[in-house]
Amino acid sequence: MALPGDRCVGTVRESNRSESSAAARRYQPLAFWLWRCGMRRAAELTARCFARRACGAAIVAGVALVAGAAAHPVVGGDWPEFRGTTGQGLADGCNPPAIWDLEKNVRWKAPIAGQGWSSPIVRGDRIFLTTAVPADGDPPTRQSLRVVCLDLATGATRWDKEIFSKTIGPDVKLHKKNSHASPTPIADEQHLFVHFGPDGTACLDFDGKVIWANDRLRYNPQHGAGGSPIFSGPRLVFHADGVEEPFIAALHRDSGAVAWKTVRPETQSPRFSFCTPLEIEAEGRRQIVSPASHVVVSYDPATGEELWRVTYPNKWSVVPRPVYSHGLVFVCTGYDGPAELLAIRPTGSGDVTGTHVAWKTDDNVPHNPSPLVVGDEIYCMADNGIASCRDAATGTLHWRQRIGGNFSASPVHAAGRIYVISETGVATVFAAGREWKELGSCDFGAAALASPAFVDNAVLVRTEGHLWRIE
Numbered sequence: 001m002a003l004p005g006d007r008c009v010g011t012v013r014e015s016n017r018s019e020s021s022a023a024a025r026r027y028q029p030l031a032f033w034l035w036r037c038g039m040r041r042a043a044e045l046t047a048r049c050f051a052r053r054a055c056g057a058a059i060v061a062g063v064a065l066v067a068g069a070a071a072h073p074v075v076g077g078d079w080p081e082f083r084g085t086t087g088q089g090l091a092d093g094c095n096p097p098a099i100w101d102l103e104k105n106v107r108w109k110a111p112i113a114g115q116g117w118s119s120p121i122v123r124g125d126r127i128f129l130t131t132a133v134p135a136d137g138d139p140p141t142r143q144s145l146r147v148v149c150l151d152l153a154t155g156a157t158r159w160d161k162e163i164f165s166k167t168i169g170p171d172v173k174l175h176k177k178n179s180h181a182s183p184t185p186i187a188d189e190q191h192l193f194v195h196f197g198p199d200g201t202a203c204l205d206f207d208g209k210v211i212w213a214n215d216r217l218r219y220n221p222q223h224g225a226g227g228s229p230i231f232s233g234p235r236l237v238f239h240a241d242g243v244e245e246p247f248i249a250a251l252h253r254d255s256g257a258v259a260w261k262t263v264r265p266e267t268q269s270p271r272f273s274f275c276t277p278l279e280i281e282a283e284g285r286r287q288i289v290s291p292a293s294h295v296v297v298s299y300d301p302a303t304g305e306e307l308w309r310v311t312y313p314n315k316w317s318v319v320p321r322p323v324y325s326h327g328l329v330f331v332c333t334g335y336d337g338p339a340e341l342l343a344i345r346p347t348g349s350g351d352v353t354g355t356h357v358a359w360k361t362d363d364n365v366p367h368n369p370s371p372l373v374v375g376d377e378i379y380c381m382a383d384n385g386i387a388s389c390r391d392a393a394t395g396t397l398h399w400r401q402r403i404g405g406n407f408s409a410s411p412v413h414a415a416g417r418i419y420v421i422s423e424t425g426v427a428t429v430f431a432a433g434r435e436w437k438e439l440g441s442c443d444f445g446a447a448a449l450a451s452p453a454f455v456d457n458a459v460l461v462r463t464e465g466h467l468w469r470i471e
Contacts, residue, residue: 079453082184082228091414091454099440108155116181132180175223184228197225212256226274241273260304267294273318325373338362359395370410408449
């Protein structure tokens with residue numbers, strides 16, 4: 001059930017705002033238009049004012065911020081969240097090298113303390129990533145959960161700050177492929193948002209000053225946190241799919257207070273998952289597509305109310321982020337047995353399992369890497385090293401190819417090429433298209449489970465202990 005007025009009992013104040021008023025609903029299109037045009041701060045102010053029924057003030061504020069938006073432009077070369085600007089692994093406008101030579105193409109290689117498999121993100125001339133540094137003893141009794149800011153041009157550390165501290169005890173479980181800093185940060189034009197699952201979520205400015213922190217949305221993630229947060233208008237949304245009572249939550253971005261919290265549908269065990277949601281618009285309806293164990297649910301972004309669901313019983317520990325193209329949402333399921341890829345029409349209401357699944361397959365579907373749609377094709381990089389290409393509209397297989405190795409990082413498309421990197425740090429580049437054509441490969445010689453970031457003609461690759469800039 002949704003709890004729009006849920007109290008945030010952590011280190012942030014209780015929210016007294018409501019976005020379900022008639023005024024807020026009537027004027028949401030203006031906020032959405034501002035948001036889609038890149039005027040995010042204007043959209044936030046507009047939505048907030050309308051929620052308080054200050055409609056006239058909201059219009060004035062929105063128009064004024066449109067006029068002054070050049071002060072905080074959305075930089076085309078930014079990579080502001082997990083899987084880039086669209087959240088779907090598309091590096092439009094980037095032209096990185098097709099063949100990587102570690103003697104010629106490395107601009108810099110920066111050491112990163114601790115361990116973390118969050119992906120790097122980029123805003124302007126800054127790179128942000130999270131890490132967990134063991135502290136207080138050997139073996140360590142706690143993990144320092146930190147944010148690191150690096151200079152994009154040089155790789156030099158601008159600042160390095162502890163945000164939360166995690167006590168390590170016998171009850172703390174962590175999968176061998178996970179870390180205490182796996183969720184990827186997200187940033188708008190002025191603020192950085194970092195998420196460490198049940199250990200806390202925080203907002204910082206670009207100089208490292210903490211604006212707010214909320215460490216009270218606790219749950220047992222079973223193997224450590226994995227899913228990353230997303231923006232939804234003035235809200236920050238993330239999954240909290242733990243062992244018991246999994247839920248999805250939205251925080252107000254300006255305060256960290258809970259905007260809404262929706263408990264997942266009742267399903268069989270196990271119930272834990274590690275997915276990142278995707279917000280889309282289909283036939284004029286905005287929605288958050290949110291895969292969980294045994295079921296994928298679409299939610300209303302403003303209220304957290306369920307719109308539709310598709311069930312896939314006995315599929316749990318779901319990781320890949322959905323993608324949306326050709327009027328279809330592509331969702332990968334999880335364990336046990338082979339995962340399935342479902343192509344779902346996101347236009348129904350209620351349980352649409354039997355009516356809105358356009359096609360599906362369980363052939364070489366990944367458990368960890370997210371799928372990728374380029375043009376009319378959908379690409380999957382299976383965990384066992386088999387890449388495949390299908391027709392996005394029908395699911396017809398064009399090719400499959402064994403690359404070799406095991407994979408967790410998600411593929412990225414740039415300049416007609418698809419980039420993948422294995423868990424042992426071997427990067428492979430192949431051509432996007434209906435015929436397999438490998439273009440090159442490169443061995444970083446270190447573990448790599450984080451998805452790369454792309455900025456202009458450069459690629460940022462996180463390996464164990466280092467961040468590389470390749471161009």
